[in-house]
Amino acid sequence: MIEEYLELAAVTALAVIAIAAFAYIFAYTTTPAACQAVRLAAENPGSELVAYGRLKVNANDTHVSLCGITIEKDKILIYRTEGYLFIVSDNYKIYIK
Numbered sequence: 089m090i091e092e093y094l095e096l097a098a099v100t101a102l103a104v105i106a107i108a109a110f111a112y113i114f115a116y117t118t119t120p121a122a123c124q125a126v127r128l129a130a131e132n133p134g135s136e137l138v139a140y141g142r143l144k145v146n147a148n149d150t151h152v153s154l155c156g157i158t159i160e161k162d163k164i165l166i167y168r169t170e171g172y173l174f175i176v177s178d179n180y181k182i183y184i185k
Contacts (some may be wrong), residue, residue, distance in 0.1 A: 118144045122173055123155035126184070129177040130157060136177075142170040143184070 119141030126143065129135050145166060146153040152164050159182065167185045176183045 116142075116144050118142060118155060125173065125175045126155050126182070127157065129175045129182055130159065133177050133179045135175075137175045139173050139175065140171070141173065143173070145169055 122139045122141030122143050125137040125139035129137055143154055143166075147161070150161055151158050152161055152166070153159075163180065164182045165184070167183075169184075174183075174185045176185070
């Protein structure tokens with residue numbers, strides 16, 4: 089009887105650990121739709137795109153890296169990184185609102 093409870097507790101603990109690890113690993117990933125919209129906006133100045141998703145942004149002193157492309161900090165303005173993203177680009181900047 090005690091062995092059954094120990095087995096149930098062990099299986100439950102492993103399931104909780106697996107779910108927590110899955111949530112931690114995939115919490116800050118970039119979704120493909122948002123990434124494709126940023127790339128299209130960067131390649132085509134004057135475009136306005138709407139995407140739903142999440143962007144992972146890595147920044148240092150002079151550059152911002154997102155979706156595998158590196159952009160100078162003064163050429164991009166990021167207001168939001170998840171949800172409905174309005175991605176607008178002109179000849180000088182990319183705006184993510």
